[in-house]
Amino acid sequence: MITVTDVHKEYIDGETHVRALRGVSLEIDEAEFLSIAGPSGSGKTTLLNIIGCIDTADSGSVEIDGAPVNGSSKRSLVEIRRAKIGFVFQNFNLIPVLTAYENVAMALALMGTPESEIRERTMKLLREVGLSGMEDRRPAKLSGGQQQRVAVARALVKDPIIVLADEPTANLDSETGESILKLMEDINRKRGTTFVFSTHDQMVMDYAYRLCRLHDGLIESDEVRRSA
Amino acid sequence: MTVFKSSRTGHHRTYAGLRMLAVLAAKNLTRYRRRTLITVSAIAFGVAIFIGMASMLDGLIAEGDRNLVRYETASAAITGTGYWDEREQYPLDITVADVDAVVSALEDGDIAAAPRVGFRGELIVHYDPYPEDGSVHLNMYGIDPERDARVFHLADALIEGQFLDPGEHGILISAWLAERLGAEVGYPVTITTRTRDGFHQILDMDIVGIYETPNPTVDRSAIYMPLDIADFYLEMRGAVTAIHLALPEPVPGAADLQPVRAALERAGVNLTESPAAGDGGPQSSAIELLSFDEMTAEFAAAMELQDAAFAVVLLLLGVIAVVGISNTMLMAVLEREREIGMMRALGMRNGEIRSMFVFESAGIGLIGAAIGLLLGAALVWYLTAHGIDYSAVLADVEMDFRFDGVLYGVWSPRTMITAAVGAAVLAGAVALLPVRRILRRGISDSLRQH
Amino acid sequence: MQYLRIARRKAWRIGLLVALAALVAPSAFALSADEIIERMEDNQTHPTSYIEGEMVITDRFGDRVSTFFAHTEGDDRFLVEFTSRDEEGQRVLRRNDDLYLYYPDARETIRLTGSALRDSLLGSDISYEDMTGGRGLAEDYKFELLGEETVDDRRCYKIELTARGTNVAYPKQIYWVDSEDFVLRKSEQYARAGRKLKVTEVLETMEQDGYIFPARIRITDQTRRSSGTEMILHQVDIGVDLPRGVFSLEQLTW
Numbered sequence: 008m009i010t011v012t013d014v015h016k017e018y019i020d021g022e023t024h025v026r027a028l029r030g031v032s033l034e035i036d037e038a039e040f041l042s043i044a045g046p047s048g049s050g051k052t053t054l055l056n057i058i059g060c061i062d063t064a065d066s067g068s069v070e071i072d073g074a075p076v077n078g079s080s081k082r083s084l085v086e087i088r089r090a091k092i093g094f095v096f097q098n099f100n101l102i103p104v105l106t107a108y109e110n111v112a113m114a115l116a117l118m119g120t121p122e123s124e125i126r127e128r129t130m131k132l133l134r135e136v137g138l139s140g141m142e143d144r145r146p147a148k149l150s151g152g153q154q155q156r157v158a159v160a161r162a163l164v165k166d167p168i169i170v171l172a173d174e175p176t177a178n179l180d181s182e183t184g185e186s187i188l189k190l191m192e193d194i195n196r197k198r199g200t201t202f203v204f205s206t207h208d209q210m211v212m213d214y215a216y217r218l219c220r221l222h223d224g225l226i227e228s229d230e231v232r233r234s235a
Numbered sequence: 236m237t238v239f240k241s242s243r244t245g246h247h248r249t250y251a252g253l254r255m256l257a258v259l260a261a262k263n264l265t266r267y268r269r270r271t272l273i274t275v276s277a278i279a280f281g282v283a284i285f286i287g288m289a290s291m292l293d294g295l296i297a298e299g300d301r302n303l304v305r306y307e308t309a310s311a312a313i314t315g316t317g318y319w320d321e322r323e324q325y326p327l328d329i330t331v332a333d334v335d336a337v338v339s340a341l342e343d344g345d346i347a348a349a350p351r352v353g354f355r356g357e358l359i360v361h362y363d364p365y366p367e368d369g370s371v372h373l374n375m376y377g378i379d380p381e382r383d384a385r386v387f388h389l390a391d392a393l394i395e396g397q398f399l400d401p402g403e404h405g406i407l408i409s410a411w412l413a414e415r416l417g418a419e420v421g422y423p424v425t426i427t428t429r430t431r432d433g434f435h436q437i438l439d440m441d442i443v444g445i446y447e448t449p450n451p452t453v454d455r456s457a458i459y460m461p462l463d464i465a466d467f468y469l470e471m472r473g474a475v476t477a478i479h480l481a482l483p484e485p486v487p488g489a490a491d492l493q494p495v496r497a498a499l500e501r502a503g504v505n506l507t508e509s510p511a512a513g514d515g516g517p518q519s520s521a522i523e524l525l526s527f528d529e530m531t532a533e534f535a536a537a538m539e540l541q542d543a544a545f546a547v548v549l550l551l552l553g554v555i556a557v558v559g560i561s562n563t564m565l566m567a568v569l570e571r572e573r574e575i576g577m578m579r580a581l582g583m584r585n586g587e588i589r590s591m592f593v594f595e596s597a598g599i600g601l602i603g604a605a606i607g608l609l610l611g612a613a614l615v616w617y618l619t620a621h622g623i624d625y626s627a628v629l630a631d632v633e634m635d636f637r638f639d640g641v642l643y644g645v646w647s648p649r650t651m652i653t654a655a656v657g658a659a660v661l662a663g664a665v666a667l668l669p670v671r672r673i674l675r676r677g678i679s680d681s682l683r684q685h
Numbered sequence: 686m687q688y689l690r691i692a693r694r695k696a697w698r699i700g701l702l703v704a705l706a707a708l709v710a711p712s713a714f715a716l717s718a719d720e721i722i723e724r725m726e727d728n729q730t731h732p733t734s735y736i737e738g739e740m741v742i743t744d745r746f747g748d749r750v751s752t753f754f755a756h757t758e759g760d761d762r763f764l765v766e767f768t769s770r771d772e773e774g775q776r777v778l779r780r781n782d783d784l785y786l787y788y789p790d791a792r793e794t795i796r797l798t799g800s801a802l803r804d805s806l807l808g809s810d811i812s813y814e815d816m817t818g819g820r821g822l823a824e825d826y827k828f829e830l831l832g833e834e835t836v837d838d839r840r841c842y843k844i845e846l847t848a849r850g851t852n853v854a855y856p857k858q859i860y861w862v863d864s865e866d867f868v869l870r871k872s873e874q875y876a877r878a879g880r881k882l883k884v885t886e887v888l889e890t891m892e893q894d895g896y897i898f899p900a901r902i903r904i905t906d907q908t909r910r911s912s913g914t915e916m917i918l919h920q921v922d923i924g925v926d927l928p929r930g931v932f933s934l935e936q937l938t939w
Contacts, residue, residue: 052679061580061678082584089582096682100577104262116255117582161581324800359908368745368910425908429803430877432851437880437908468878 008201009035009058009169014067016053027053029224030067035169038199040192042215044206049221051205052173058203059092059171060084072168089117093162093200097174099154101146101161107133107153108142111161118165132160136190152183159190169201176211188214256587260594263567270563275603277559278658281552282607285654287614290644292545294618296538297645300487300531302450305388308530309349309479310490313337316521318476319530325355325374327431330474331522336504337478338382344498347481349386352377352465354476356428356438358458366417373412374456375426377465377475386481389446389459396420396444399461405443409454413445420445430470438468488527495524556600556658561665564596568669575673576681585674592666600662604655611651618644718828718844722860724867726822731896733758735925738918739769742809745911751807756925762932772807777816778937784813787937794938803854809914810883810904814854822846825853836861836870837886855882866890866897881907894923 016028027050035041035058043051056062057069060076063084069076071087079087093114101110108129115125133142136156146154155175162170172191176184188211195202204211212218213232220227264271304310315329331337334350341348354377359370380399384390389407390398399405406426408418418424419442426438440460448454466473482490499506506524528535568575578588622643673681716724739752751772757763765777774789784797797804802814822828826846834843841861848856857875862868868890874883888901898921905913930936 056679059580061682085579085582085584087582088580092582094577094580096577098573100573100682102259102574104266105259113255113259114581116252117587119252326800361910370909427876427882427908429854433854434848434851434856434877435854435874435882436878437876437882438878439880470877 008037008072009033010068010070011035011054011058012068012070014054014057014064014069016050016057016062016065018053027224028057028064031221031224031226032067033219033226033229035201035203037168037201038195039201039203039217040195040215041202041217041219042204042206042212043219043221044212045221045227046207050224051221054221055171055173055203055205058169059094060087090165091168093165093167093170095155095158095162095170095172095175097177099146099151099158099178101154101157103146106143106145107138107149107157107160110146110157111164114161114165128164129160132164133157135163135194136160150183151179152186155179155183155187156190159187159194163194163198163200167200169203172202172204174206174208175204176206176208181210184208185210253590256591257594260591260598263591263595264598267563267567270566271599274559274563274599275606278556278600278603278662279606279610281556282604282654282658283610283614285549285552286608286611286651287618287644288545288548289647289650289654290611290615290618291623291642292541293645293647293650294622294643295541297487298449298642299534299538300527302448302453303531303534304484304487304527306392306448306450306453308527309386310482310484310488310527311480311492311495312525312530313348313478313480313522314476314525316523319525322353325353325476327352327354327429327469327471327476330471330476331478332474333504334473334475334478336502337499337522340499340502340504341478341480341495343502344494346495346498347382347385348478349383349481350379350462350475350478351383352462352469352471352475354428354465354469356426359425359427360416360418360422361425364419364422369416371412371416373458375428375465376457376459377462377469378459379462386479389448392446392448393444394447396442398444399459401461401463403443403461404438404440404464405460406440407444407446407459408442409457410445410447411451411454412458413442418442418445428469430468431472431474432470434470436468438464440464488531490527492524492526499524553661556661557665560596560599560662561669563599564592564666565669567595568592568666568673572673572676572681573684576678576684579674579678580682588674589667589670592670593663596666597659597663600659601655603662604658607658608651608655611654615644615646615651619646716842718830718842719823721830721842721844721862721867722822722828725860725862725869728867728897729869730760731757731923733923733925733927735920735922735927736918737920738916740807740809741915741917742807743911743913743915744808744909749808756927756931758927758932764931764937767807776937777806777813778932778934779816780932782817784817785934785937792938794934810906810912811914811916812854825849826858831859833864834861839870840864841870868897868899883907891918891921893921896923 011031011033014028014031015026017024017026019025025048031050031054033054043054045051053062057064060071060079064077067077071091076084076087102113105113111132112125112129115128120128130139130142133139136159138153138156138160141149141153146157149157159170162172170191175191176187179187191202192214194200204215206212216233217229217231219229313331315331318326318329321329331350338348338350354375355372356375357370357372360368362368378389378399380390380401384398393407394410396407399407406424408416413419422442424440424442426440428436428438430436438460446454462475465471480495482492482494484490496506506522575588579585622641624641734757736755736757737753738755739750742749742751750769751767752769753765753767755763755765761779761781763777763779767773767775774787776785776787778785778787784802786795786797787793788795795801797813802817803812805812806816825848827849829845829847831843831845834841841863844860844862846858846860855874856877857879859873859875860869861871863870868887870887872885873881874885876882883904883906885902885904887899888903889899891898891900898918900918902916903913904916928936
């Protein structure tokens with residue numbers, strides 16, 4: 008459902024000219040639980056950004072649900088992100104002045120969902136990520152793990168076709184990190200949402216069902232690790 | 236729990252709803268308490284000062300107009316055609332000849348009219364009873380005591396002695412002049428001037444009264460004597476240099492001149508020509524009707540200059556406000572770059588992000604403006620009730636000005652609202668530039684920050 | 686007896702005639718007011734002249750001295766230039782009925798008209814207006830001989846001048862013209878209502894080429910005390926050759 012074909016991406020980082028992706032091809036199906044691994048600078052964040060329509064490839068094509076994305080205007084990319092793609096960041100990136108509920112609900116409000124529906128879906132998801140009773144707390148009053156759960160809920164509340172997580176456990180201790188991964192795995196199984204992580208953390212790699220290794224802008228290996 | 240209102244549904248391009256963005260913006264204001272407070276204070280200060288200054292300026296204009304109407308021009312005047320252009324020379328050969336016809340035409344129309352002869356002369360005083368010899372060039376006016384009191388406020392300004400009586404060789408001088416000459420009621424003066432025909436003339440008069448008006452231009456330059464005395468010595472042969480009129484007016488200087496024209500027309504007095512009286516032979520001397528605006532055109536020009544100066548001050552205040560807020564907003568935007576990146580990743584449109592920051596910035600502006608409005612109102616209240624005493628500063632000023640020592644402010648709700656709204660709008664606009672900078676960057680770059 | 690009576694009557698008539706003649710004779714052989722003024726003016730008019738002098742202006746603050754030199758031609762042309770420090774280079778030019786002022790510091794030439802003529806020259810008791818006119822007093826004034834008076838040990842004709850029209854500044858003046866040399870020894874200027882404005886006295890005279898000049902003139906303002914102007918002429922040359930274009934406007938600003 009997401010097809011990446013021969014994608015190239017270069018960018019200038021200060022004085023250096025970086026060729027982040029040098030012809031990457033990849034296919035992601037529904038309900039996949041996939042990890043893109045590699046050392047820093049291997050281009051995994053770039054690949055994730057391109058899949059997530061945050062960035063555009065210099066050449067090659069990206070198709071989401073059969074529709075090509077690479078030639079799209081910035082506007083249409085925004086719409087795609089809005090409705091179809093969920094993000095989880097390593098820094099959580101919650102809005103500090105909003106409560107957990109508000110952070111999650113915002114994703115739905117952006118789409119014009121009616122109020123009653125927002126309430127229902129948000130509360131449900133917060134329960135699902137194990138945060139019932141914490142809805143009115145601001146991020147400052149939540150632990151790292153709890154914040155990341157809110158982020159996961161936010162990514163999921165709009166029922167995206169794919170959730171992209173960029174090093175989601177990097178700022179958590181191993182125990183908390185593992186609980187987050189377990190949560191995502193649960194959701195993947197129950198809802199069938201596709202999860203794609205980028206990571207260089209071994210534990211995360213171990214959790215993945217499918218592991219793509221990226222090295223120097225090219226896919227080195229792509230193997231199924233374990234099954235659901 | 237906060238409620239997020241969402242707008243239309245079902246449409247492919249749904250809009251987040253300005254309400255949600257506004258609420259978000261409002262919450263964001265609490266993020267940098269101290270910084271926001273300082274900015275708000277700066278705006279409040281600026282708005283309050285602007286309101287205070289506007290009030291003073293309005294007060295100055297109102298006072299100036301009032302003093303002009305009450306002591307110099309009245310609501311309107313009838314003079315010989317072309318007199319007003321030459322009035323600085325005080326010519327006696329451009330006159331209203333048939334004074335009786337004009338005055339009775341006006342009085343029949345219930346318009347109070349005061350004929351005056353204005354001329355230049357030198358006032359000379361001698362040691363004993365004066366402290367020392369002295370002389371000063373002054374503007375001198377022959378006035379009809381009874382009629383003058385109906386049009387001007389000079390009679391009310393008398394502080395010592397008596398007002399003028401027809402036929403008496405008496406003059407009124409100002410307290411300002413009396414102080415400088417060491418004069419008192421009853422002291423004699425000698426006046427040298429020229430008759431209408433140009434002959435030298437000397438008048439021996441006594442000071443019968445001392446006046447004090449709030450109009451320093453008058454106090455520093457004018458003395459008054461009975462019209463019939465002036466007519467005799469200047470050999471005016473019944474003519475006068477101006478007839479001043481009192482008309483009902485809502486605001487000083489805003490009188491409607493139509494009743495005057497109507498009254499003159501009814502009596503057959505032509506404003507382009509008026510039959511001369513007294514100097515034998517038919518002579519057509521043209522007279523004209525001057526409005527307050529026409530008579531004070533130069534004063535208005537000076538006021539325009541003040542307006543321009545005020546606009547400059549306004550600009551400066553605006554610059555301060557802009558600099559103040561834009562710094563705050565710039566820092567806020569830069570600090571939140573990653574957050575902005577996140578919001579964009581989340582699918583928030585550029586326009587929505589811009590709106591959010593504009594609301595935030597306008598919010599600061601609005602709060603500052605509201606406080607500034609209150610402060611400004613307090614300031615204006617003080618100015619209207621107590622005014623500012625400039626008398627010490629003005630005592631040695633040489634230029635023409637028309638307000639007395641104390642300047643009072645004027646309430647102007649319109650100005651106050653404009654200031655507040657302007658501050659809010661300006662503040663809102665200021666956010667756009669820093670936001671634009673960030674939105675130009677790639678989302679991934681923004682996400683990479685700090 | 687009858688012859689004596691007739692003779693007496695004739696004598697009586699002759700005596701009366703003689704007496705009458707005696708009364709009328711001085712007038713018949715004496716000058717009229719018009720003639721006196723005419724002779725006075727003749728004495729004042731010369732083709733050209735060069736004058737050096739000074740003006741002392743006195744007011745309640747003290748004396749101020751301004752030195753000058755001047756070229757004149759006839760009645761109606763002169764150029765005065767001041768040489769004292771405060772007004773150095775300032776000039777006054779008269780050509781017929783036009784009066785011009787030149788200020789060297791501002792490089793400004795001003796033509797005086799209208800009420801500006803009423804200003805005084807350097808704050809003295811002489812106004813610019815006083816410096817114009819002179820086309821002949823007879824045109825502007827009527828003369829009446831009031832009699833004779835002694836002024837400073839000189840016998841003078843006392844003549845009253847009354848303005849004919851309104852184009853002069855003084856409605857009435859009184860002149861004391863010396864009966865021997867027809868120099869104007871003293872004059873008084875009056876305001877319209879009859880009050881005395883100024884008194885002009887000649888304190889000294891000097892003779893040059895058959896003309897008699899007032900060498901020292903004092904003008905006192907009667908409306909003020911301790912206020913007056915004294916004009917002192919040090920040198921007067923009559924019939925000089927005037928510098929070329931001395932009365933031109935270009936020369937004025939040179």
